[in-house]
Amino acid sequence: MSYKILDEHAISLSVSYFLPQPARHGRDGLLLLHLGSAPTLVVSSPSAAEAVLRTHNHVLASRTWSPVADIIFYGLTDVAFAPYGERWRQARKLLTTHMLSAKKVHSFRHGRLEEVRVVLARIRDAAATAPRTAVDMTGLLGGYTNDVVSRAVLGESHREGSRNRLFGELSEINVSLLLAKLELLRKLICAKAKRVHRRWDQLFDKLIDEHQRERKRASSSQHEQQEEITDQDFIHVLLSVREEYGLTMDGVKAILVDMFEAGIETAHLKEVRRCAPAGNDMVVMEEDLSNMAYLKAVVKETLRLHPPVPLLVPHLSIADCEVNGYPVPSGTRVFVNVWSLGRDPVYWERPEEFMPERFLEGGCAVDVDMKGKDFQFLPFGSGRRICPGINFGVATVEIMLANLMYHFDWDLQDEMEGAGKGVDMTELFGLTLRRKEKLILLVPKMP
Numbered sequence: 085m086s087y088k089i090l091d092e093h094a095i096s097l098s099v100s101y102f103l104p105q106p107a108r109h110g111r112d113g114l115l116l117l118h119l120g121s122a123p124t125l126v127v128s129s130p131s132a133a134e135a136v137l138r139t140h141n142h143v144l145a146s147r148t149w150s151p152v153a154d155i156i157f158y159g160l161t162d163v164a165f166a167p168y169g170e171r172w173r174q175a176r177k178l179l180t181t182h183m184l185s186a187k188k189v190h191s192f193r194h195g196r197l198e199e200v201r202v203v204l205a206r207i208r209d210a211a212a213t214a215p216r217t218a219v220d221m222t223g224l225l226g227g228y229t230n231d232v233v234s235r236a237v238l239g240e241s242h243r244e245g246s247r248n249r250l251f252g253e254l255s256e257i258n259v260s261l262l263l264a265k266l267e268l269l270r271k272l273i274c275a276k277a278k279r280v281h282r283r284w285d286q287l288f289d290k291l292i293d294e295h296q297r298e299r300k301r302a303s304s305s306q307h308e309q310q311e312e313i314t315d316q317d318f319i320h321v322l323l324s325v326r327e328e329y330g331l332t333m334d335g336v337k338a339i340l341v342d343m344f345e346a347g348i349e350t351a352h353l354k355e356v357r358r359c360a361p362a363g364n365d366m367v368v369m370e371e372d373l374s375n376m377a378y379l380k381a382v383v384k385e386t387l388r389l390h391p392p393v394p395l396l397v398p399h400l401s402i403a404d405c406e407v408n409g410y411p412v413p414s415g416t417r418v419f420v421n422v423w424s425l426g427r428d429p430v431y432w433e434r435p436e437e438f439m440p441e442r443f444l445e446g447g448c449a450v451d452v453d454m455k456g457k458d459f460q461f462l463p464f465g466s467g468r469r470i471c472p473g474i475n476f477g478v479a480t481v482e483i484m485l486a487n488l489m490y491h492f493d494w495d496l497q498d499e500m501e502g503a504g505k506g507v508d509m510t511e512l513f514g515l516t517l518r519r520k521e522k523l524i525l526l527v528p529k530m531p
């Protein structure tokens with residue numbers, strides 16, 4: 085069987101990556117493209133991902149060569165970009181046995197907590213200077229991750245000597261060097277954010293229209309009676325007082341978004357406060373996390389919708405093989421579209437919605453795990469090249485999130501609410517997925 089390769093496939097590939105309900109391109113979630121000299125296989129269904137990452141993984145577990153990676157990683161003697169083979173196998177074994185094992189990651193817990201305390205103190209300081217202060221969470225959390233990794237790598241904190249920051253800056257430069265070309269897809273992500281915003285907006289328009297008609301009916305009726313303010317729903321309340329407060333209709337919608345977000349998001353905040361014991365310095369400890377099912381579900385749901393490595397690190401086939409009946413030549417580059425797998429409507433109920441409950445008892449994804457056995461959810465990949473840093477990554481995220489929820493009440497910045505913008509979730513595409521804008525909208529209020 086042979087493939088007819090069309091140029092428009094290359095275009096549809098980039099488009100499908102950002103479609104709200106990703107269409108599967110190619111046969112059975114497999115699409116072979118000829119982009120430049122090397123053939124490229126795009127994998128976008130769980131069964132195809134299983135074929136690539138489990139069934140034929142021994143042939144498809146190498147990496148593509150790039151001159152930049154070759155320079156940065158000392159002739160590819162690292163793990164992540166090393167070609168499949170004995171050298172990679174040994175390096176990876178060392179990594180998983182001695183550096184990133186669950187036991188080792190656990191042993192870093194005190195250092196992690198110290199870094200968490202640093203972030204909490206910075207936020208508290210900022211919040212102490214004014215009642216509602218905007219905090220650059222992107223900067224703070226980026227610094228935290230950087231400090232946690234630096235501490236693990238360097239043995240102790242080098243924050244004071246600015247060494248950590250230097251490591252962070254150099255890592256950034258590496259990433260930009262490795263991925264400069266992929267920047268081209270940024271516009272498509274913005275378009276997606278706009279589409280989601282339009283859906284919200286249309287929904288609000290409809291609801292407001294219904295409420296206004298109801299209000300008109302009530303006011304033209306002889307029996308009009310001013311309802312008690314407590315009996316009115318939020319839309320009625322906002323519509324009845326908006327002129328008094330000089331609110332535009334966009335302002336009304338913005339507050340409504342706030343209500344939805346606050347109403348839904350506070351669920352895990354309550355859980356964190358209920359579960360965490362108040363120790364001497366009132367810090368949520370890693371031991372407390374096992375009781376926080378909702379927090380863990382939030383982390384999973386975030387990884388589903390915003391996988392940090394959306395196409396995995398490109399794999400490379402080292403021999404001719406047949407994947408699900410289709411021939412894949414040796415030297416084919418393989419992208420597993422994790423972003424699109426996580427939004428496949430066949431596998432996920434209301435895939436575009438942020439619903440951590442799906443991972444909880446009674447939810448439709450309660451048994452879906454993120455460690456590579458469920459091929460619709462692969463934030464860490466699967467098979468031989470699966471991320472060896474899962475425990476480290478998850479531990480770093482969970483303890484920080486739990487403490488942020490425990491210690492502060494979070495809010496959106498006033499002007500942004502007024503402008504109806506909410507939190508801009510636009511992502512920048514690259515080897516890793518990043519927020520386009522810094523997260524500076526949140527203002528902690530001391531509870």
Ligand code: HEM
Binds near residue numbers: 396468469
């Ligand atoms: C939430 C955090 C993280 C996510 C979502 C993540 C995800 C991934 C993904 C998707 C891959 C590529 C798998 C593939 O190509 O099939 C990967 C590879 C890798 N990750 Fe992570 N990772 C995270 C944190 C970490 C951390 C903290 C470390 C180390 C400290 C780490 C070390 C590695 C290494 C060394 C590889 C290359 C493995 C290989 O090629 O054999 N990761 N990661």
